[in-house]
Amino acid sequence: MENTKYNLMMDSSSHKLDRIDLHILRVLQLNGRISNVELSQKVNLSPAPCLVRVKRLEQEGIIQRYRAELDPVKLGFGLLAFVEVTLDRTTPDVFDKFKQAVQTIDEIEECHMVAGGFDYLIKIRCIDMDAYRRILGEKIATVNGISQTHTYVVMEQVKSSNELNI
Numbered sequence: 001m002e003n004t005k006y007n008l009m010m011d012s013s014s015h016k017l018d019r020i021d022l023h024i025l026r027v028l029q030l031n032g033r034i035s036n037v038e039l040s041q042k043v044n045l046s047p048a049p050c051l052v053r054v055k056r057l058e059q060e061g062i063i064q065r066y067r068a069e070l071d072p073v074k075l076g077f078g079l080l081a082f083v084e085v086t087l088d089r090t091t092p093d094v095f096d097k098f099k100q101a102v103q104t105i106d107e108i109e110e111c112h113m114v115a116g117g118f119d120y121l122i123k124i125r126c127i128d129m130d131a132y133r134r135i136l137g138e139k140i141a142t143v144n145g146i147s148q149t150h151t152y153v154v155m156e157q158v159k160s161s162n163e164l165n166i
Contacts, residue, residue, distance in 0.1 A: 017062075020045060022166050024053055025062070029163045032066040069162070077125045079132055080154040083140070085120040088147035101143040107135050118150070129153075 017025075023043045027034060034042075040050035057063045072078070087094050095113070098120070102111045110123040122140075126132050132151075140149065 021053060021057065024050070024057065025164075025166055028054075028063065072125055076127055079126050079128050080157065081124045081126075081132055082152045082154070083122040083124060083136070084118040084150040084152075085122060085140075085146055086118045086148045087120075087145050089145065090119065094145040098143060098145055105135070105139045107131075107139075 020043055024039065027039055027042050036047050036051050036054070039054070040047040043050060045053070054063070072080075085098075087098060099111075102108055102120075102122070107124050107126050108122055109125050112121045113119065114121050124132065124135060126135060132153075136149070136151070140146070
């Protein structure tokens with residue numbers, strides 16, 4: 001039976017990823033600054049076909065961007081909190097207004113609509129508890145449509161990864 005880890009299908013406008021594509025993606029997740037020559041050696045391809053594959057993965061939107069991963073604590077952003085948000089109504093207009101408002105709050109790293117006992121889960125990173133209280137009181141609590149929030153402050157980050165297990 002074929003290993004489903006390698007049997008990934010993209011949407012109808014993309015093609016099926018083969019083992020070389022997946023190997024390229026794994027290597028780039030670990031080091032997005034690797035040279036094409038080094039990448040081609042790691043995936044056992046010559047540089048030109050390797051570059052063609054990388055460009056295709058970028059054009060198809062599988063590789064969305066390259067970025068530097070920063071250490072938030074060393075930059076003074078030592079407080080990490082998760083906030084459950086419950087809306088007063090679950091109607092399309094309330095959802096839309098909430099999503100628009102969240103886009104304007106820079107301290108929000110992630111926001112996910114979830115199924116369950118609340119509507120959204122927000123990840124916030126900031127300097128300290130005073131900063132968090134200002135963000136909650138002056139930015140989040142002022143968003144129309146929120147009925148309640150529950151905050152969970154992270155005491156220890158046990159694991160953090162942006163890498164997909166491909």
